Structures are given as C-alpha cells and as structure tokens.
Amino acid sequence: MPCKQDSVDLKSITKTQLRPSDSAESFGLLISEISAQLINCPFEKTEQHISQALAALGHGDRKDRCYVFLFNDDYSTMSNTHEWVNTEISAHIDELQDVPRDAMPWFFDQMLQQGQVVVSSLSELPPAAVGFQEELAREHIRSMMAVGMFLEGQLLGFVGCDLVNRQVHWSDIDVRQMRLVADLIANTIARQRSEAKLRKTEAELRLANQRLAQLAREDGLTGLVNRRGLDEALRQELQRARRNAQRLTVFMIDVDHFKSFNDVSGHVAGDQALKAVARVFRQVFKRSGEVVARYGGDEFFVVSPQCVPSEAQERAKKILECVRTLKDTGEIERPVTVSIGIASLIPSTEDDVDSLLRIVDQAVYQAKHHGRDCSALITV
Numbered sequence: 001m002p003c004k005q006d007s008v009d010l011k012s013i014t015k016t017q018l019r020p021s022d023s024a025e026s027f028g029l030l031i032s033e034i035s036a037q038l039i040n041c042p043f044e045k046t047e048q049h050i051s052q053a054l055a056a057l058g059h060g061d062r063k064d065r066c067y068v069f070l071f072n073d074d075y076s077t078m079s080n081t082h083e084w085v086n087t088e089i090s091a092h093i094d095e096l097q098d099v100p101r102d103a104m105p106w107f108f109d110q111m112l113q114q115g116q117v118v119v120s121s122l123s124e125l126p127p128a129a130v131g132f133q134e135e136l137a138r139e140h141i142r143s144m145m146a147v148g149m150f151l152e153g154q155l156l157g158f159v160g161c162d163l164v165n166r167q168v169h170w171s172d173i174d175v176r177q178m179r180l181v182a183d184l185i186a187n188t189i190a191r192q193r194s195e196a197k198l199r200k201t202e203a204e205l206r207l208a209n210q211r212l213a214q215l216a217r218e219d220g221l222t223g224l225v226n227r228r229g230l231d232e233a234l235r236q237e238l239q240r241a242r243r244n245a246q247r248l249t250v251f252m253i254d255v256d257h258f259k260s261f262n263d264v265s266g267h268v269a270g271d272q273a274l275k276a277v278a279r280v281f282r283q284v285f286k287r288s289g290e291v292v293a294r295y296g297g298d299e300f301f302v303v304s305p306q307c308v309p310s311e312a313q314e315r316a317k318k319i320l321e322c323v324r325t326l327k328d329t330g331e332i333e334r335p336v337t338v339s340i341g342i343a344s345l346i347p348s349t350e351d352d353v354d355s356l357l358r359i360v361d362q363a364v365y366q367a368k369h370h371g372r373d374c375s376a377l378i379t380v
C-alpha cells in the first residue's frame with residue numbers, strides 16, 4: 001500500500017521482472033504453511049500467527065511488503081493491522097492507521113465495488129486513480145494487489161502485497177491464490193472475534209452471577225448482609241474460631257421502642273431511621289472479617305472475630321453515642337436509641353449457631369431490662 005509520508009532508498013534492489021510465484025506446487029506448499037499458522041491457533045496468539053502467515057507469504061512468494069487492512073464499521077476509514085516487509089523495505093504500518101476514505105477515494109471505491117485492486121503496471125490505472133498512482137510511484141511500488149477479506153458476504157478488509165522497484169503481470173491464478181490467503185486470514189479474524197465476543201459474554205455472565213449471589217445475601221433496605229448471609233457468616237466464623245481456639249464476639253443490636261417510632265413518625269421515617277443506624281454500624285465495624293447484618297425488622301447483628309470483651313464494650317459504647325446523635329445531625333426526625341447484647345466466647349465443640357444466638361439474645365434482653373440505650377455482655 002502506498003504511504004504518503006515515507007520514501008525508501010532502493011538503490012540496492014534489483015530491477016528485474018519477476019514472477020512472484022514460480023509454480024502452483026510451490027504455492028500449494030506455501031498455503032499449507034500459512035494454514036498451519038492459522039488453523040487452530042490459540043486466541044491469545046492470533047495476532048502473532050497472522051503476522052507469521054504474512055511473513056510466510058512474503059518470503060515464499062517473493063513479495064516486498066505484505067499487509068492486512070481492516071475497514072471500520074461504516075467503511076469511512078481503514079487501518080493497517082499487520083505488516084511484513086522484506087529487508088531494506090520500509091514499514092508503513094504506523095502511518096497507515098485510520099486512513100480516511102477521502103485520502104484514497106479511488107482505492108476505497110474499487111475495493112468496495114470489486115472486492116479487489118490488482119495493479120500489474122501503474123500505466124494501466126485509469127485517470128480517476130491519478131492520486132493513487134502518484135502515491136504508488138512515490139513509493140516506487142510498481143505492482144500491487146489487494147484482495148478483499150469477506151465474512152458472510154461482508155467485506156472486513158483486505159490482504160495485499162507490494163512489489164517495490166519491480167513489476168509483474170498478475171495472472172488470474174495469482175489473484176485466486178491471494179484470495180485463498182485472504183479467506184484464511186478472514187476466517188482467523190472471524191474466529192478471534194467470535195471468541196472475544198464469547199469471552200466478553202462469559203465475563204458479563206460471571207459478573208451477573210456474582211451480583212445475583214451478592215443480592216441474595218443483601219438486605220434491600222440497608223444494603224447490609226441479610227439473614228441468609230448472616231447465617232453463613234456465623235457458621236463459618238464459629239467453625240474457624242473453634243478450629244483455631246480463638247475468640248468470637250457477636251453483637252445483637254435492637255432499636256428501642258421502634259414500634260412507637262413508626263406509629264408516631266410513619267413507616268417511611270422508620271425506614272430512614274433503620275438506614276441511619278445501619279450506617280453507624282457500618283462505620284464502627286469495618287475491620288476486615290467483620291460482618292454487619294440486618295437480621296430482620298429492627299434487629300441487627302455484627303460478627304466480629306477475635307474482638308476481646310473490653311474492646312467489644314468500647315465499641316458498643318461508641319455505637320450508643322453515635323446513634324444518640326443521629327437526630328442532631330438531621331439524619332432522622334426523632335431521636336432513637338438502641339440496646340446492645342454482646343456474646344463473647346471461645347467456642348467449644350458443643351457451641352453451635354443456635355446456642356450462640358440464644359446467648360446474644362439473652363444479652364439483649366438484659367440490656368432492655370436495664371432500661372435500654374445500653375449494652376450487656378455475656379462472656380463464656
């Protein structure tokens with residue numbers, strides 16, 4: 001392909017008239033080599049294999065430059081995606097990106113209408129191709145051929161070659177042979193595209209599944225882990241604590257007199273209050289491994305591995321303080337308080353999720369009994 005920004009020192013290249021391919025037999029061998037490069041090449045190596053196939057075409061069929069171009073979706077530009085150049089021939093790939101149609105109108109029209117551009121001699125080009133002819137001449141390209149790559153009838157781009165400072169009369173066989181190479185490369189690109197599409201769909205599905213799994217564990221109102229997620233977390237953390245003989249601390253937090261909050265302020269304001277207290281819990285319990293969950297209604301749980309009792313009480317105090325100030329910060333319309341039960345234990349083989357929940361429920365009951373807006377700790 002001609003390039004508008006380059007010129008080559010071609011003194012060393014002999015100006016002989018060459019037939020690029022010697023025989024059908026040698027081309028047969030060449031095609032086997034190219035097919036071997038392309039058929040079943042792994043997705044990750046497609047680009048490399050197309051380049052190697054062009055190199056095989058260039059060497060085997062004695063070209064000076066072989067290339068692949070792809071059109072954009074509306075055929076307004078084309079880009080050189082792969083290029084092989086012979087020794088002492090300059091590469092053009094970097095300059096031939098997003099080449100607009102109006103830079104090479106005759107070439108674009110010819111390719112879109114005929115599916116190929118075959119130039120054995122510059123003198124045979126029609127007057128309409130004058131710009132194209134000048135570019136070829138400037139690059140010392142005396143013969144060139146570009147053959148369309150079609151997929152299900154749609155033109156993707158083309159495979160082509162240049163002869164620099166030498167000329168050949170392309171025969172029908174030459175064009176057919178180039179078409180074979182174009183078909184092989186087109187099929188490889190199609191395979192790569194459908195594999196890329198498949199991988200993209202797979203990645204989207206994986207993400208959607210992750211999101212679904214996440215949603216199945218998420219409380220719709222507060223965004224905290226829901227009861228199902230809490231059950232899983234409790235089971236896992238209990239097992240881990242038992243295995244490693246480590247402490248496990250569980251907080252149960254219940255909003256005080258929430259029924260009357262709802263009755264006075266309405267359900268919507270009640271929802272706002274639940275969201276606001278959930279935000280407080282999330283801010284206080286954000287160590288790695290801690291799970292903050294809404295069990296249901298106005299009941300929340302926090303699973304906190306390795307939190308020692310004194311620390312647990314400090315953190316409960318912080319929760320109580322922050323919830324008390326929610327009205328002052330304007331996050332809720334009436335003051336609320338919470339009661340906190342804390343169960344902290346190094347679990348034995350007898351302890352299971354139910355017994356743990358019983359202990360923490362007992363602790364909340366104690367906090368409510370002590371007048372609410374306070375915490376109670378049970379250690380085992």
Ligand SMILES: Nc1nc2c(ncn2[C@@H]2O[C@H](COP(=O)(O)OP(=O)(O)OP(=O)(O)O)[C@@H](O)[C@H]2O)c(=O)[nH]1
Nearest residue numbers: 254255256257258259260262267268270271297298
């Ligand atoms: N706004 C709102 N209210 C809820 C939601 N889920 C449960 N509730 C209400 O939460 C209230 C819980 O009240 P109770 O369990 O009777 O306890 P309480 O009034 O908080 O009293 P104590 O726990 O004894 O302090 C009930 O009135 C439920 O209708 C919710 O998603 N949004």
